[in-house]
Amino acid sequence: MLSIYIDHNVFINYFESKFLKENHEDISVVIDKLIDIGYLFPYSPAHIEEIELFRVSGRGDSGCWFDQLSCLGEISNEKCPISANVYPKEGHFLFYDIKLCYKNITSPNNFSETMRMLPEEFHEDMNVADKVKSYQGVIRKIVAQLKEPVEMPCDLMEMKEGSIQSFIAMLLERKKIEESIDFLKSDGPSKRILKKFEKINPHEVFDNDSVLKFLRRMKEKEKISEFTTSNLDKDSEVFYDRQRNLTNLFRFLNSIGYSKEHNKLKAKNRLHDTSHALYATYADVFVTNDKKLKKQTQAIFSFLKYPTQVISQEEFIKNYG
Template identity: 25%
Template sequence: MITNHLKSNEESIQSTVYLDYNVFINYRNHQDVREILHNKKTQYNYCYGPPYLEEVANIPSEKFEHIQSHKNDIDTLFEFHTFRPTDTNKLVKVQESAATVLKRVTESLDLSKKAEEHEKSQFSLFKSQCKELNFDPKKMSNIPFDEIFNHADVFLFVEELAINNPVFLQSLRKTLNSATKKNFTELQHSIAVLFNVLEIVGFRPEAAKKARSRMHDVSHAIYASQCDFFIVEDNKFREKCKAVYHFLKINTKVLSYNEFIENF
């Protein structure tokens, strides 16, 4: 088992990069992507989060070799760099093997499945709310990510949501304060709610069948907020993530794979 906080001078200098799971799958399937990402290790530290292993935990257990190859590739690419909440509710970078994280994820798998069912029901609610509130997805999706939360109708909706939900209002205020931004519970709640808001108002909306993958996308966004870069291939998710990070004053740069490879 490998578990310790990372403090080396080299790692403190290098920028950290969180790769979306789709980028990792491309890494597994394409030799050119493997070579490019490995070559960039001299400049960057790649990091992953527990949602990676939630994906692996859903692979049928009889596909042992497939599961093992996932774990091996995670350890090889990320060199055990991951994130974990501490007892004091801070999200910190640690060194843990994929097997260690998978064991912890598997122990809470029932909770994850309940969360997925809840997400599906919530997703249906988001769609109906979008219609009831007369948000036009085509119109809303054309608004730039750094303006969407300033749009009059969206701003009023967020304000009403905050008034009717004191916990959200308190959490949002604290998260916007950089001194408390690393409180994991507050960060997690605020990012998740803001993604929900974007779904309700029809900003780059997801298809209903993507409810499960959307839940994992939001989880990745939470952990990726601790890195310098978040590399995302899905256009809709990338724009929503930019909007949420911009609103919360999170400095993580959200880029496509090509943007990252060509410009950084």
């Protein structure tokens, strides 16, 4: 049966229609109809992380985040591409108790992975932070090095340890994107060429010789992490290798300004965008209400030859309603 992975913004529209009776009735009607005839709407740890960030943001009433978690479990039937210590395979979805997933996501089991991502200059600060279970100093140090403003959680003290480490990972991704942009400004394409990139059809972005030229240059200069395959357009079946490849390509597209969020205050958490796209590679359809994410994902999926269809919420309602 067809599997449809919905981005978090689409899930929130569904949730608001069902529980808050807000104006997204079409999406809830279509999803409920498809669930009734056996379609699968898997969730992923990326959804859980966004719900947790909502919990500590101070938005909404205190119990709304738990209602979101329960709703996500209901529409997904608690099926997920990945489970505890089990890596995903195409079209293979596992039962993963959503409350257990939440517990695992918010527990401090991400520390070693966060340390691996951190530049060496932060290691001492992070080790001290882990001992005293206070990460504000590390976060302030990273934020001070960023050029773009960051939307900070209302109260870091309210965040669970694993969530703080995920937030640090998001800040580090922002830092790497800024470093890539700085490199391209000094050793990259002119503004005139970058403007041309924005007009390329998503399915043809990586067919453009100039785009591939700058991708290879960034790879050679180690401004993006090493790809796991000798050919840039070859996918890896290993989950973490696939994750790294997707992260590199999203970072590259943001660096050259392709379908980038130009309003700095509205710039999304690119780490969650990448995560949703990663888990969507294991489904038949990926539905997103984010036009910029849709274009970037279409470009990358075409390049890596993923069969997943990427569509907007409007197209989803039209095609499946």
